[in-house]
Amino acid sequence: MTRNWLPIKTNPWTLGLPLIAMLWLLHIFDAPQRLNFWIYDTLITAYPADIAPDVVLVGIDERSLDDLGQWPWPRAVHARLVEKLAAAGAETIVFDVLFSEATPDDPDLASAMAAHGQVILPLHLSPLSSNQLITTHLPAPDLATAAAGLGHAHVELDEDGIARGTYLRNGLGDRLWPSLALAAAGVGQSPGPDPEAAPYTNVRQQYRAVPLAGGAGTITAYSYSNVVSSPPSPERFRNKTVFVGATAAGFGDILPTPFSGLRQPLSGVEFHAQAYSALVENRLISRLPESLSLVLAIIILVFLAVALPRMRPARALGLCLSIALTLLITQVALLLIGSVWFSVAPALIVATLAIPVSSALRLAMTNRFLNRQLDDLAMGPAMSLPKPSVRHPAQLLSHFRALLQPRGWLVAKDEEVIDAEGLSLADVPELTENGRWLHRNNESWIRLVRNGTIYTIGLKLPNDLSREAIQRYLQRLPLMEASTDEPHRSPRENVSARIERVRKATHQMNQMQQFIQRSFESMPDGIIVTDELGVIRFANGHIEEWFGEPTPSLSGLPLARLLDGHDPRETTPWHETVSETLTLAQARTVDLRLSEKSFLIHFAPFALPGSEQNGIIANVSDISELREQQRQHREAIDFISHDVRSPLVSQLALIEQLKRNHGQIDTAQLDQLGMLARRSYHLAEEFVQLARAEQLTETRFYECELLNIVENARDSVSEQATGKGIQLVLNGQEDLWLKGNAELLERAVINLMTNAVQYSPSGSTVTILVFSAGHEACLTVNDEGEGIADEEMPHLFSRYRRQKSSELSGNHGTGLGLSFVNVVVEKHRGSISVDSRLGVGSSFQLKLPMMPPPR
Incomplete structure (x- = not known):
């Protein structure tokens, strides 16, 4: 029955409210901020700034620590550095080394600083202890007086722990200090107190992002000990601004940057030097308030909520992509050209989420109709296959137990055991990935998440050859729901x-x-x-x-x-x-x-x-009727093999006893009786062998070698051939490996050789050939006997059918020998053929499928 349905429509509220909720949720988890940082870092590292030509670095590196001894060094050493740099013509010397405590050598350093006249020293703001307020830690009084300027050495770390910029002004409410880079540039006169802040409040103003030129080693650097111990080098330092600070690994402050991350952080002095370079090159980046980014995101959200419901999916996708591209181009232009950092991440997220949200709403409304139609489909015969990924873990374990019969099992919900035998929570290994099996010897473990609940399933498998196959099967089994993409549909179809x-x-x-x-x-x-x-x-x-x-x-x-x-x-x-x-x-x-x-x-x-x-x-x-026929056949075989063969064996034993007791019984009669008894015995034996051949299945096959089988058969027939003066010649040296039943194959070859000897004249030769032809192993038995008439060839392998010439020549048999050979060859998926000419001889050829030799 077809049900009525309503036209599918959306409105600004159905699209706008989900977008607002998703934007708010992402904002809680700082997703816009992370995207903003990622865009900024990508642009900064893709287009690094240039270093100002007058900036060099004197690093307190590992070599300097080895040459000059353990830190801290006497300030007389720093005085010698200032003197060497002054003699080399350095314009400005900026120390990123704190001289907070007074020492006896301070006058020497102060004198050198005063003589140069352009030495900048750092200060820092920090509490004396965890329970005290922040205080300003200035250099020692003599040094502060001799310094041309003081600057704070603080670098701002963003929410993700990466250093991207610094505040140009920082200090307590009673006095603000310029940054070290600003003081080095000569524009760092500290303003008066902040009238809106208390004297003990930490005040930070004028944040600027620093467009770094690269990671560690970007700025030309010289070893501190080399500069101190060598003559002045005007060619290196004349008219240069020299930054002095720690660069040795594990010594001094280190800062993760967009170039280095947390793996190869940048030393503090290199960061300040690059900040100074960006300052004098007028490249420092101003950051606009985040409120403007939210306003832009809301404007984009309202526009899309109104426009998208009226558009086709293809046009809606094009509009959202165009807005996202425009936002990215705007941020790139402002950052690289205007030195303005304006975050478009919230607006970009809105434009990106609008398409899946709009499509989801359309699909949800479409599903109302589809579900009704699927209900009609469900009224028919149920042929659905529930996925293993949606089944309850306890149900999965029940199925595993029925299918695999494990020796032990466990299913647990969080840390509570639901069902277990032979395994416990102490046996559970560390499972790092949901929905993936962990195999440990004969134990297999998996962790599944169903509706937010963690389940653990463990199986102890049989430790035999089937274990690896079962574990591979478990590995392929999809127990976690996999995401699938919607099939593409033509946008022109409504x-x-x-x-x-x-x-x-x-x-x-x-x-x-x-x-x-x-x-x-x-x-x-x-x-x-x-x-x-x-x-x-x-x-x-x-x-x-x-x-x-x-x-x-x-x-x-x-x-x-x-x-x-x-x-x-x-x-x-x-x-x-x-x-x-x-x-x-x-x-x-x-x-x-x-x-x-x-x-x-x-x-x-x-x-x-x-x-x-x-x-x-x-x-x-x-197959009840077929089994009944087989039962009757087996009864006939049992009768022949038991009721005929057993008394004949006893009869043969009695005859042998009578032969030893010479009396009135004629020996010739006894020999005739023995011959008939042996013939009856051979009849029963061939019946039994034929029955075994007919019941042969591939479960009784194993690897065997044809040449070895033929050699054993030849040895069994050699006595009979010697008695008639017939020579058996075997030609074959190649090992031909088959998959079959060696016992029945040997019996079949014996039958062929026995026939060849039986129907060949005395003094003749029977030739046996063993060779390979392609992927087949071949056996040929050639005799020099009477041959087989053409009219007898079609019935050669029929049961109880014997050659007329054989009967006339006195070679009596059962007619089952060649039938047995034919059945064995067919069971091995091979073939048998005969080539015979009267008066010349016969040639029987067997072809059996060959397998690669065992390794």
Whole structure:
């Protein structure tokens, strides 16, 4: 039944309110700020600033500490540095070294500073202890008097711990100090007190971002000890501003920057030197208030909330991308050209989120109609496959137990055990990734998240050859929901047309399901379809009838549990057969016994749509009539092998006893009786061998070598050939490896050789050839006997059929020897052919599929 539906529309409120909520939520987690920092760092590192030509660095590096001794050095050493730099013509000397405490050498340093006249010293603001207020720590009085200027050495770290700029003015409320770079530039006269701040309040003004030129080593640097110990170098320092500070690793302040991050932080003196370079080059960047960024984001949000509901998806996408590109270009232009840092991150996030939010609203409204149509589809036969990723962990464990029969298991919710045997919480390893199996020897563990709750599942698998296959199967099993992309749809097609197409497709799918359902129900065999965990998802009416289980109870029942409940077995249990079908992706055929009737169940893996895993299609065939015929056949074989062979063996023993007791019985008669008894025995023996050959399956195959088999057969026939004066010649030196039953193959070769000896004249030669042809192993037996008539060739391998010429020549037999050879060759998927000419001889050739030799 088709239900009515309303046209799909959105309005500014349905789009605007979710965007506001998402923007507010992202703002709580500082997502706009992180995006803002990322854009700034990307631009700054992509377009680094140039260093002013008059800036150099004298670093207190590792070499200086080795040469001049342990820190702190006497201030007379610093005085010598000032004198050397003054002699070299340095215009300004800026120390990034704190001289807060007075020492006896202060007059020497003060005298050198005063003689130069342009030495800048740092100060810093910090509390004396954790319980005290911030105070200003000035240089020692003599040094402060001799200094041309004082500047604070503080660098501002942003919320992410990265140093991007500094405040040009910083101090307590009673006096503000310029930054070290501002003082070095000669414009650092400190203004008066801040009238709006208390004297003990830390006041920071005029924040400026520093466009760095690079990481550590960007500025030309000289070793402190080298400058002190060498003659003045005017070519290095004349008319230069020299920054002096610590650059040795682990010594002095270090700052993570956009260039270095936390891996290779920048020394404080290098940061101040680059700040000075940007200041004198007029490149310092002003940062606009964040309130302006929020205002821009709100304007963009209102515009999109009004415009997008009226536009097609393609045009809406183009509009949002255009706005995002315009915002990025604006920020790049302001930053690189206007030296203004204006964050467009909030507006950029709004423009980016508008498309998925708008599309989600459209899809949500479309789903109202689609869900109604899908309800109609659900009224038909249920053929859906619930994904393992949506099943409860306790249910998953139940399926694993039925499928894999683990030796131990555990399922826990957070730290609470739900079900366990042979495993405990103490055995749980560290699981770092959700939804991914961790295999540890014969234990497999996984952590799953369902509705915010963490579940842990552990399995202790059998420590045999099946363990690796099961663990590979578990690794492929999708237990976490994977994200899928929406299929592409033509933007020119309106939503109403797509809804109509979905309605028609739903109707067609319903008809197809009914067709498939009726087809399965009409099949002569029982059909069971499972998912990737071996759980039954479909069964036709035959299964309900034969197993005596109603169809609703079959759905969701593990296949191994169903079979084990009706035909339990210890040898090759059902769970092993089902498990190997899934894990090894190999077909299996097994006998099944239900209600005194015989069945044959064939397990075949098949690839599930949209998954890397396999399910199982189990075909159950009623072979009761065939089994009855086989039973009768086995009874005949048992009769021949027991009721005929056993008394004949006793008869042979009695004959041998009579031969030893010479009496009235004629020896010739006894020999004749023995010959007949042996013939009867051979008849029974060949019946038994033929029955074994007919029941041969590949489960009894193993690796064997053809040349070795032929040599053993030749040794068995050699006595018979010697008795007739026949020579057996074997030609073959190559090892030819097969997968088969060596015992029956040897018996087949013996039959061929025995026939060749039996039908060859005395003094002749029987030639045996063993060779390879392509991927086949070949055996040829050539004799020089009477040959086979053309009219007898079609019946050569028929049972109980013997050659007329053989009977006339007195070579009596059962007619089962060549039939046995033919059955053995067919069971090995090979072929046998005969080439014979009367009066010349016969040639029998066997061809068997060959396998690579074992390593």
